[in-house]
Amino acid sequence: MSGSGEGMELTQERVDGLVVGDDHHASRPVVGHRERVERAEPAAVFDIADLSVSYGDFRALRDVSLSIREHEITALIGPSGCGKTTFLRCLNRMNDLIEDARIEGQVRYHGVDLYDPRVDPVEVRRRIGMVFQKPNPFPKSIYDNVAFGPRIAGFDGDLEELVERSLRRAALWDEVKDKLKESGLALSGGQQQRLCIARAIATRPDVILMDEPCSALDPIATQRIEDLMQELIEDYTIIIVTHNMQQAARVSDRTAFFTVEVDEANGQRTGVVVEVAQTHAIFTNPSDERTEAYVTGRFG
């Protein structure tokens, strides 16, 4: 992984505090109050170039290059084993937690090499939050679930206000405001997932990664999460892995189609990106015949 840190100066305001030893932590922009700038094309939050990921001898993902644009929902679709989740986990360095994972290529976050040795992975995960397939609230009260991240990060403002704001933003406040001391685990599946989103929001992230966030939810709860995503996109950038192509079509601005290539020599299966385009184009007139075959159900 390149460790040059090149380009950091270009986006200093956006990355203050990301690098260990940086003393601008307090001056980072408050997510949610960011000035909206009219642009013909949204700025890139992530620029990924030639990204390959291996677990030991197994290469899970090869030569992925794509950009993730600010205030857009990007959907990652593709058959099982195509590396979607592996790719998602590269974006907040979750793969660091896997012992034999090896990352090659570049992941630039607002121009900063995310894998620069000087970058603090904890701070990365605060800015780039994650919501998982199965709702995973802590076995704590609803309030403490949301307050957990800010407390760990040393938040010294009005915690009650932050908890309420996060729960309101996650469209959960009205349902839980009278039982904040009750266990998060007592909530329904859909409420638990929104609690997890509130928990992610509470640390004032820039990006929310969602790994099949609705796969364990019923259609009503799924609809609420999809509606919530449309509201959150005003303030955040969202990347969602989904097996539900109609969900990708419904919620996302851009879609990246991943597929699996099989090495005929050794039978090894590796994920690659086939096509990244406006979601409308992917579902009406995809450029690559492999995308066409997948979205029309002729393959996979």
Add this chain to the structure above:
Amino acid sequence: MPRAHFHQELERLERELASLGDLAATAVRSATRAVTDHDEVLARSVIAGDDALDHLYLELDQGVIALLALQAPVAADLRLVSVILHSSLHLERVGDQAVNVAKILRVTRDLPANPTIVQQIGEMGDIVVEMVLTAMEALRARSLELCLRLPTMDDPVDRLNRNMHFEVAKLAGDPKALDWGMHMNLASRALERVGDNAVDIAEQVSFLLTGEFREFTDASHPGGVVADVD
């Protein structure tokens, strides 16, 4: 998992559309011949046969709505569904124009016919039937080259239709001949519309094949300016 049932249903609808195309082309051919040959039996069969055409159109329409509701087609499948929906309506209208032409025989059978005009009606009928068949073959063969032939095929039809007005005007000295001629002008207009419907179907097939909708001809820009629609 491949969507076998969905694709079988889509193929069935495309086959039904092909049948609708055959029925519509046959109706126009018969209606034209009925007028040029004074064949009342043929004219009645065209009028009676339109119910079958309408029935098939409604079946296709319901089939498409069911596919959209139940299967949420995308990409080339979605474009094919759109082509079936639009083209079936064009073919239903082709059938209606055939009925219009066939009905003209009823009101003109006792009037004096003009051989030049009869010949031109026959010629127009032959060309537009060929246009409908070509557009449907373009769909069957997924041929952009065939689609692009349609505007050229339509040129002589438009020319004959414009000329019909002058041919009819020549009959002004004989009220009965003029009465007959004015009805032939309506028949000419109906056949010209069939040609336009065939061009519209070819545009739909072109959309299926390229993913971009493109009007081949545009009546509001007769200078040949062609509109692209994203």
